[in-house]
Structure formats: C-alpha cells, structure tokens
Amino acid sequence: DVKVTQSSRYLVKRTGEKVFLECVQDMDHENMFWYRQDPGLGLRLIYFSYDVKMKEKGDIPEGYSVSREKKERFSLILESASTNQTSMYLCASSFRRRVAGELFFGEGSRLTVL
Amino acid sequence: AQKITQTQPGMFVQEKEAVTLDCTYDTSDPSYGLFWYKQPSSGEMIFLIYQGSYDQQNATEGRYSLNFQKARKSANLVISASQLGDSAMYFCAMREGRNNQGGKLIFGQGTELSVKP
Numbered sequence: 001d002v003k004v005t006q007s008s009r010y011l012v013k014r015t016g017e018k019v020f021l022e023c024v025q026d027m028d029h030e031n032m033f034w035y036r037q038d039p040g041l042g043l044r045l046i047y048f049s050y051d052v053k054m055k056e057k058g059d060i061p062e063g064y065s066v067s068r069e070k071k072e073r074f075s076l077i078l079e080s081a082s083t084n085q086t087s088m089y090l091c092a093s094s095f096r097r098r099v100a101g102e103l104f105f106g107e108g109s110r111l112t113v114l
Numbered sequence: 115a116q117k118i119t120q121t122q123p124g125m126f127v128q129e130k131e132a133v134t135l136d137c138t139y140d141t142s143d144p145s146y147g148l149f150w151y152k153q154p155s156s157g158e159m160i161f162l163i164y165q166g167s168y169d170q171q172n173a174t175e176g177r178y179s180l181n182f183q184k185a186r187k188s189a190n191l192v193i194s195a196s197q198l199g200d201s202a203m204y205f206c207a208m209r210e211g212r213n214n215q216g217g218k219l220i221f222g223q224g225t226e227l228s229v230k231p
Contacts, residue, residue, distance in 0.1 A: 031217045031218075033218060033219075035221075040123075040223055041223060042118075042120075042205060042221040042222050042223040042224050043205065043207075043221040044221075045218055045219075045220070048217075048218050050217075058218065088157070090159065092159075094217050096217060099166065100147060100149075100164040100166070101147065101209065101217045102149060102161045102164060103149075103159075103161070103217075103219055104161070105158065105159035107157060107158055108157045108158075
C-alpha cells in the first residue's frame with residue numbers, strides 16, 4: 001500500500017515562528033502536493049512539485065514556501081507563522097504515469113498558531 | 115470562478131437507502147478527470163472513484179457509482195444501500211488535462227453525509 005507520512009499530527013506554534021511540515025511518501029511518486037483544508041472551503045492547493053527540486057505555486061501560496069531535495073520528501077515551510085494559517089494541512093502524492101492519477105493523502109497535520 | 119461546486123453542505127439518509135451527492139464542474143479543457151474522496155471523522159482522505167472525460171460509461175466501484183452527465187457538467191456520486199460507516203465528509207475534485215500534464219486536483223467545498231440507523 002502507498003504510504004504518505006506527515007511528521008506531526010498536531011502542532012501548536014506562536015505567531016512569528018518558523019514552522020516546518022514534513023511529508024514522506026514511499027511509492028516513488030513523481031508528484032507531490034500540499035493542501036490546506038478549512039471548513040466550508042474544501043481543500044485548497046498551496047504548492048506542488050513534479051520532480052526533485054521543482055516546485056509550482058498553487059492557488060494560495062502566499063506566506064508559504066516548499067522544498068523538495070529528494071524525490072520522496074516534500075516539505076512545507078511557514079517562514080513567519082500567522083494566526084490565519086491555523087488550519088489542517090494535507091500532503092498528497094501521485095504517480096504521473098497512471099491514467100487516473102488519483103492522489104494518496106497523508107493523515108494531515110493540524111496546526112494552531114497562537 | 116468556482117470550478118467545482120458542491121451545493122449540499124450537509125445531507126441525511128436512512129440506512130440501507132440510496133443517496134446522491136451533487137457535484138458540478140466548469141472547465142474548457144476537453145480532457146479532464148473527476149474524482150470523489152471520502153473523509154471520515156478520523157481525517158484521512160480515501161479515494162473512492164474516478165471518471166475520465168472520454169470514458170463512455172459511468173464509473174462504478176462496489177456501492178459507489180458516478181453519474182456523469184457531460185453536457186450538464188455534473189458528476190454526482192451515488193451511494194447505494196447506505197451503511198452507518200458511510201457517514202463522512204465527501205469531496206468532489208477535478209483534474210484539468212491529462213495526468214501526465216500535471217496532476218493537481220481542484221476540490222469542491224464538501225458535503226457532510228450522515229446515515230441514520
């Protein structure tokens with residue numbers, strides 16, 4: 001089975017702190033994604049990556065950056081956390097050569113910024 | 115403009131009955147894919163079913179079927195014989211273009227389904 005592992009299920013940070021959310025997948029997927037989920041808004045794409053060292057902005061990249069130094073790992077960085085970044089963050093990966101290309105998700109990281 | 119719209123924030127269904135969750139989409143790309151995901155209260159996103167824009171038949175996976183009406187741009191999920199374990203949030207999603215062109219999904223707002231015993 002595909003496994004997407006997010007480093008922390010729950011985090012509490014203070015305004016202005018730098019926050020790292022780590023995601024690792026074990027199925028050699030080319031594509032990796034970071035979404036945030038908020039009630040009533042569904043999932044919104046922050047950043048995605050097609051390959052190592054490549055990154056593309058999603059719909060809401062402001063206040064975030066990403067890093068993909070290895071194929072299996074995709075990190076989301078909040079340079080200076082703010083209270084409006086309190087949310088559930090979901091990492092996902094997918095296999096580029098599949099026709100459907102369904103995303104496989106991690107369990108999520110619930111971030112609270114005080 | 116919203117590309118994926120789920121107009122039912124919440125729905126109730128009696129156990130063992132069928133239920134339809136609505137989803138409409140908007141795209142000008144002739145090649146696209148439509149997905150449904152289930153998110154139980156535990157939080158994990160579970161892939162349920164996929165429909166490609168060129169697929170001639172509606173997709174089915176066990177008790178799940180996707181009612182694909184291309185002209186109306188709708189991709190409703192039908193769950194037959196509802197079970198208590200079907201209570202969850204359901205998300206419709208779309209990928210524009212073929213998977214090897216990117217693969218990112220755009221999600222709807224979600225519909226919370228509650229199955230009554």
